[in-house]
Amino acid sequence: MTAFLVTGGCGFIGPSLIARLLADRANIVRVIDDLSTGRVENLQRVAEIETVAAGALRPPRRRIQLAVGNITDAKLAEAACRDMDVVIHLAANTGVAPSIEDPRADCLSNVIGTFNYLEGARAAGVGRFVFASSGATVGECAPPIHELVPARPVSPYGASKLAGEAYCSAYARTFGLATVALRFGNVYGPGSEHKESVVAKFIRRAFAGQPLQIYGDGAQTRDFVYIDDLTRAIERASAADGVGGEVFQIATARETTVGELVEALSTALAAEGFPRPRIEFLDRRPGEVLRNFADTRKAAALLGWSAEVSLPEGLRRTVRWAAQAAKKVPAIS
Ligand SMILES: NC(=O)c1ccc[n+]([C@@H]2O[C@H](COP(=O)([O-])OP(=O)(O)OC[C@H]3O[C@@H](n4cnc5c(N)ncnc54)[C@H](O)[C@@H]3O)[C@@H](O)[C@H]2O)c1
Structure with missing residues (x-):
């Protein structure tokens, strides 16, 4: 040990x-x-x-x-x-x-x-x-x-x-x-409620009934x-x-646009009974990288590691956990 x-x-x-x-x-x-x-x-x-x-x-x-x-x-x-x-x-x-x-x-x-x-x-x-x-x-x-x-x-x-x-x-x-x-x-994942990263922020705003804010046109990508x-x-x-x-x-070696993230997150929110969030587009932020995803073959070769959890599955787990942590129940529509 x-x-x-x-x-x-x-x-x-x-x-x-x-x-x-x-x-x-x-x-x-x-x-x-x-x-x-x-x-x-x-x-x-x-x-x-x-x-x-x-x-x-x-x-x-x-x-x-x-x-x-x-x-x-x-x-x-x-x-x-x-x-x-x-x-x-x-x-x-x-x-x-x-x-x-x-x-x-x-x-x-x-x-x-x-x-x-x-x-x-x-x-x-x-x-x-x-x-x-x-x-x-x-x-x-x-x-x-x-x-x-x-x-x-x-x-x-x-x-x-x-x-x-x-x-x-x-x-x-x-x-x-x-x-x-x-x-x-x-x-992203359970425990990230305090973070300013995009998934955490989007979930917080969706729970508060606020629009999800996208900087630029949503075509920027992340892994x-x-x-x-x-x-x-x-x-x-x-x-x-x-x-x-x-x-x-x-990382996962998958490139996901912020627009695609919004779609996947909306599905995960819907699975927990939350309404589809609204979207608000804001100006692009300085210092923000436009496209970003990684080639992870070195980690696979030398660490024997690669990512296993898909984005839809990870988002589903994250939304469920965040809803429980915030004791949020979906609004009855
Ligand atoms: N979360 C991500 O998406 C991500 C991506 C790339 C790299 N990282 C790196 O992973 C590490 C952990 O990130 P996280 O998401 O858990 O962040 P976090 O902010 O949730 O946790 C950081 C922790 O460090 C503590 N801390 C900050 N400054 C400190 C200081 N000067 N002295 C002592 N403690 C200090 C904070 O109180 C906090 O508990 C960081 O180095 C971060 O840069 C995170």
Whole structure:
């Protein structure tokens, strides 16, 4: 069994990942999170947690230990990595829009924060470091994007994630730390209610009876990957042999327009008894990539991973979960 440190474990991806790790490979999971967007309750849904002060980390007494703190704190990073076998670094500024509003804050969290945990992992002799990167590193290019496409980020968020990938590469090649950078597609699924990603926002608005807002004409494309597929990929990356220093696209290899997403979501909403949502078209946003989907053959070859959950099925599960979480019942028409 293995001791995992998961930064950013109280958000969307963290709790699902931790549930999977505890079921399969982890005896304990330590979480560092500043609760800026995450919530303790998200973790409490997974297992009983022990909360400790960031300045007083000790060997965990429960299966999940949480210390509230910021990843820009280098001393905390050093202490948090001690006695850990695997670090999974999820904590970050997670969006394009906030990175445009405040590029400095994005840089501090995503570049310095990642650097701190690589340094902590190196000092502690951690065996594996998995970094949550993003397709946004590559920027505007003719899709499908893959690991050999030259990266030219459009947004500060893409740039800061690319810097994280660069440090992962350097720590693998210079210090022998087995880093694996995973470029997630557009992740959706249960637990994403707080997110500003398109699926989460559309479901929130549909539940509130508000129109779904499309920036541009709806022809922009994304690669939507379901949370269970994603956490399975992270688990594989935390254990697979011979992948130190590598980068992987983790997505479905399917290109879906936002217009098609609206159709599929409307079907999933209808299956739960919700009326068809209205649509509102707004101006295109700066920094937004027009077409984006990934070639995932490298992950299939080296991690033995590919996505399994179809978009209609994933949306059905997500809508059902969100309706239960919000205690929403469809309006009687
Ligand atoms: N969700 C997606 O579609 C997606 C796509 C590509 C990449 N990613 C990456 O995956 C990771 C996890 O994303 P998520 O969707 O779970 O996001 P999230 O916002 O739900 O979770 C991030 C967690 O990190 C914490 N956090 C943020 N800044 C922190 C800081 N400075 N110090 C300590 N904790 C901090 C937050 O409180 C939150 O609990 C991020 O690195 C994100 O960039 C996500």
